[in-house]
Amino acid sequence: MxxxxxxxxxxxxxxxxxxxxxxxxxxxxxxxxxxxxxxxxxxxxxxxxxxxxxxxxxxxxxxxxxxxxxxxxxxxxxxxxxxxxxxxxxxxxxxxxxxxxxxxxxxxxxxxxxxxxxxxxxxxxxxxxxxxxxxxxxxxxxxxxxLSAWNGIKFLNLFAGNTVLIYGSGGVATFATLFAKANGYKVYVAGKNDTTLEKMLTIGADQVFNISNTNWKKDILDATQGKGVDGIYDSIGGENLNNSLDLIAVRGKITTVGLINGFSIPLNTGTFLLKQAHLIGVECxxxxxxxxxxxxxxxxxxxxxxxxxxxxxxxxxxxxxxxxxxxxxxxxxxx
Ligand SMILES: NC(=O)c1ccc[n+]([C@@H]2O[C@H](COP(=O)([O-])OP(=O)(O)OC[C@H]3O[C@@H](n4cnc5c(N)ncnc54)[C@H](OP(=O)(O)O)[C@@H]3O)[C@@H](O)[C@H]2O)c1
Structure with missing residues (x-):
């Protein structure tokens, strides 16, 4: 064979x-x-x-x-x-x-x-x-x-109408978007590529943000009227966790599965404490x-x-x- x-x-x-x-x-x-x-x-x-x-x-x-x-x-x-x-x-x-x-x-x-x-x-x-x-x-x-998208969305423990941020448009991001929409969440997607971001809109993403735009984090915060997003599925991980901390609402949950942006990083613990954020690792x-x-x-x-x-x-x-x-x-x- x-x-x-x-x-x-x-x-x-x-x-x-x-x-x-x-x-x-x-x-x-x-x-x-x-x-x-x-x-x-x-x-x-x-x-x-x-x-x-x-x-x-x-x-x-x-x-x-x-x-x-x-x-x-x-x-x-x-x-x-x-x-x-x-x-x-x-x-x-x-x-x-x-x-x-x-x-x-x-x-x-x-x-x-x-x-x-x-x-x-x-x-x-x-x-x-x-x-x-x-x-x-x-x-x-x-x-x-x-499965990692399924558990990553499930562990956010959100309600219909809550906001969720997903990164990229690859394998886990597309599944996370489909599962989040099936639960009735409002889905924001932050990615690198306008062409694939446009495609994320076709599977239910409500709004997309290109991270090459210097204002991308402000634009996401503005979309939530400054409150921050209720839940973040961070499949990028590494240094991106500090972006997620900047974007999460107070007492919001971040599930992380990613290693794309590094295996070990200095975490902005000041923001972590201030936001009283929940950071949850997901292993499939x-x-x-x-x-x-x-x-x-x-x-x-x-x-x-x-x-x-x-x-x-x-x-x-x-x-x-x-x-x-x-x-x-x-x-x-x-x-
Ligand atoms: N722990 C677990 O159970 C588990 C399970 C599955 C996956 N993972 C992890 O999840 C991550 C994604 O896996 P995947 O299979 O979905 O990979 P993938 O199909 O290669 O998708 C990665 C996506 O992330 C985008 N991206 C890269 N850097 C970005 C950034 N800084 N901000 C926003 N988007 C960015 C890429 O955009 P471009 O295509 O434009 O570069 C691509 O759309 C990997 O780190 C993988 O190891 C973990």
Missing amino acids: KVAQITEFSIDGITINEIEKPKIKDNQVLIRVKSASLNYLDLLVVKGIFNDQLRLPHIPVTDVSGIITEVGKDVKHFKIDDHVIPTFIPLWKKGIPTLQQLSWELRPSLGPQGFLAEYIAVDETDLVLKPEKLSFAEASTLPIAA GSEEDMKEMIQAITINAIQPVISAVFPFSETKRAFEHLDNGGHFGKVVIEF
Whole structure:
């Protein structure tokens, strides 16, 4: 079978190779992968920024959807021809996780081999059923991007009519906008690119702000009559958290998932105290969260936003498309 492998840490170091099809254990299923979607995290893995000690060659990517073609003899809950999606944090089933359940080393692609392959073997405990109304391409966008947006919006704990600020127009930002609108929030989006900001208006954003305009923060504060926004989903993180503190209302909540603007920063603690802000980290979600989100996607007929679809043979181009920025929604690879 064909797989994409990192042979050296860079996008150019991704090659398509032929390896033996995996053999399943008794508690596993074999999945014929139909679609994969790329996350910002996959860029960090491919470039060796996430973990330069990964043993190469290494198969990247965690988010896929596909069809079960074989089941192990102890598998009870899935059957051949089921359409499925593997979860991203296999040990975290529900509730508050332990640190051990969250460990990076046990997640596909981050420690073990990832899923950018024609066939993958997955424990039956680490799967959910694909929502019927979504295509394989759309379903492959759910495990990381959609789920971190789902929990990031949920933990803001807002009411219909409250204001929320979302950054960018990539994978998580488009999902966050769709979920926030389904809850009846007023959505502001701050981004870098007028073309993709215009597109955010087409999926429900109420007002957009370009951060290259020196007045962008004043414009957002003016839109809230000086009060600040009720909740902020900050998928940029790093230094941008200080912008979020400037923009949050007193006692507002900021959920953060991002590492784009740095891993470690001096936080403006004076503003943090003055605003009495709540800063909440979000790490994707559990299997229970995933099922809850899929139910909401189905009930609200939410359509994931896909920027571009590449054939598997053009995997490198798909990574370059994500790396270049300027995309609107998710980048997908089809087998
Ligand atoms: N903790 C978690 O569970 C979790 C899960 C998913 C994602 N994340 C994190 O969330 C972040 C976004 O992920 P993603 O997959 O959505 O990435 P993505 O598709 O590459 O989107 C990033 C978006 O941010 C925009 N952007 C970059 N810098 C900005 C800034 N200073 N202000 C406003 N917008 C800015 C980009 O604009 P351009 O395209 O114009 O450059 C792009 O629209 C990453 O840091 C990722 O690691 C965390």
